[in-house]
Amino acid sequence: MVGQTVAALQEQADAQLFARQYTAALDGYLRITSQQPGNLDARLRIADALMAMGELQRAAVVYTALARHAALAGYPLRSLVALKMLSALEPRLGVLLHDFAGLYARNSPRLGKSVRRALPDPNDPLSAPTPPARSPDALAVEAERVASNYDTAGLVYPEKLIPLPLFSLLDAHEFGAVLEALRLLRVRPGTVILREGEPGTRFFVLARGHAHVSSLRGGETKHLGELLEAAIFGEMALLSAAPRTATITAHSECDLLEFDCGALSHASSTLANLAGALSGFARERLLRNVVTTSPLFGPLDSKQRMDLMRRFVAVDAAAGSVVIREGEPGVGLYVLLRGNVNVTRAGIDIAHLGPGEMFGEISLIQGEATTATVTAEHGGASLLFLSRDYFERLLQAVPELRAYLERLTEERLMDQRISLAPGDSYGDSVPPDDAGEMEIEIEP
Numbered sequence: 001m002v003g004q005t006v007a008a009l010q011e012q013a014d015a016q017l018f019a020r021q022y023t024a025a026l027d028g029y030l031r032i033t034s035q036q037p038g039n040l041d042a043r044l045r046i047a048d049a050l051m052a053m054g055e056l057q058r059a060a061v062v063y064t065a066l067a068r069h070a071a072l073a074g075y076p077l078r079s080l081v082a083l084k085m086l087s088a089l090e091p092r093l094g095v096l097l098h099d100f101a102g103l104y105a106r107n108s109p110r111l112g113k114s115v116r117r118a119l120p121d122p123n124d125p126l127s128a129p130t131p132p133a134r135s136p137d138a139l140a141v142e143a144e145r146v147a148s149n150y151d152t153a154g155l156v157y158p159e160k161l162i163p164l165p166l167f168s169l170l171d172a173h174e175f176g177a178v179l180e181a182l183r184l185l186r187v188r189p190g191t192v193i194l195r196e197g198e199p200g201t202r203f204f205v206l207a208r209g210h211a212h213v214s215s216l217r218g219g220e221t222k223h224l225g226e227l228l229e230a231a232i233f234g235e236m237a238l239l240s241a242a243p244r245t246a247t248i249t250a251h252s253e254c255d256l257l258e259f260d261c262g263a264l265s266h267a268s269s270t271l272a273n274l275a276g277a278l279s280g281f282a283r284e285r286l287l288r289n290v291v292t293t294s295p296l297f298g299p300l301d302s303k304q305r306m307d308l309m310r311r312f313v314a315v316d317a318a319a320g321s322v323v324i325r326e327g328e329p330g331v332g333l334y335v336l337l338r339g340n341v342n343v344t345r346a347g348i349d350i351a352h353l354g355p356g357e358m359f360g361e362i363s364l365i366q367g368e369a370t371t372a373t374v375t376a377e378h379g380g381a382s383l384l385f386l387s388r389d390y391f392e393r394l395l396q397a398v399p400e401l402r403a404y405l406e407r408l409t410e411e412r413l414m415d416q417r418i419s420l421a422p423g424d425s426y427g428d429s430v431p432p433d434d435a436g437e438m439e440i441e442i443e444p
């Protein structure tokens with residue numbers, strides 16, 4: 001086809017594969033691999049097509065070669081997809097998962113800072129000629145030969161491998177147990193992976209493809225963002241035992257690594273260590289997101305932000321416990337990681353805060369007692385805490401931060417003056433003019 005790209009041929013071959021036109025699909029994937037030897041997705045699909053044709057031994061050869069190459073080339077998630085497919089074909093091949101764990105587990109000598117070879121551009125014009133017609137048997141033989149051969153792929157394996165987020169925090173034994181328990185989930189575009197409101201009992205790593213994130217807001221579905229390869233999602237509901245806060249829908253063909261607590265429960269120590277690693281990972285990611293996206297930390301340079309992240313400490317609050325009490329000195333800044341908190345003044349509800357929101361900073365900037373009580377709601381809460389001493393040093397070092405907080409305080413006081421009618425929240429004993437003098441230590 002004139003002007004056809006590699007991506008267009010891949011899409012066409014995928015459609016043929018799912019329509020059970022296996023030889024046509026295999027022919028398309030073979031053309032892509034011939035033009036782009038480094039195209040790992042085309043090699044993976046050759047193995048998928050061979051397996052669908054009943055050529056199980058040939059498929060196993062291609063999966064094995066891909067798993068080894070991808071692991072050594074710095075593409076561990078694609079390696080895991082191939083390994084899980086191999087395990088489904090022959091359970092005894094599960095030993096390869098432990099070999100993989102040895103490469104990417106904590107304290108592996110192969111881990112470190114590195115740069116991996118970029119994958120070929122799927123938007124390249126298709127230049128590989130259309131091959132002559134071949135019988136299914138001849139095509140299968142050729143596909144196995146080409147897809148398992150990496151001599152033409154320009155192999156230059158990096159000396160060091162980039163650690164896998166979260167999982168490289170586990171030792172080799174724990175990592176191996178987790179890999180055995182995980183499940184490969186392969187979904188088509190439009191498939192709902194997680195649904196908002198459902199209980200969280202599993203989390204996912206997106207090994208291949210991309211997905212949409214959405215949430216129901218005010219009766220309408222709002223698009224929140226995209227998830228790309230290597231994204232970890234679903235872990236917050238798992239940690240908090242709370243309902244899902246968003247819906248994740250596959251936008252393309254997606255290969256997902258699914259981690260289910262039930263599947264891991266047979267090895268309690270592994271589950272406990274994974275939960276600890278997952279909790280630490282979630283805390284670090286939320287804190288990084290808050291520090292890099294909140295206007296509060298906008299005036300900081302990258303070095304100051306990294307230093308700030310190291311200064312936060314984890315704090316857990318049981319359900320009903322008071323985090324900040326009205327009238328007491330402010331002790332520091334809080335970022336809510338898990339759960340919800342209720343904000344009250346004089347016993348009157350003011351706000352409910354959820355994960356990612358901050359509180360406690362206004363009393364620090366004004367040097368006055370806190371003007372609201374913050375209480376952990378049902379299920380308790382996990383928070384990140386920055387001490388008052390370090391917060392004050394930060395304000396002295398970055399005048400722009402103080403200026404931002406002063407403007408924010410004025411805006412919140414104005415919001416209070418507008419939103420709180422006299423007598424509605426504070427009783428008839430509060431004169432109307434005094435309502436504007438009350439500050440609240442929450443994000444708007």
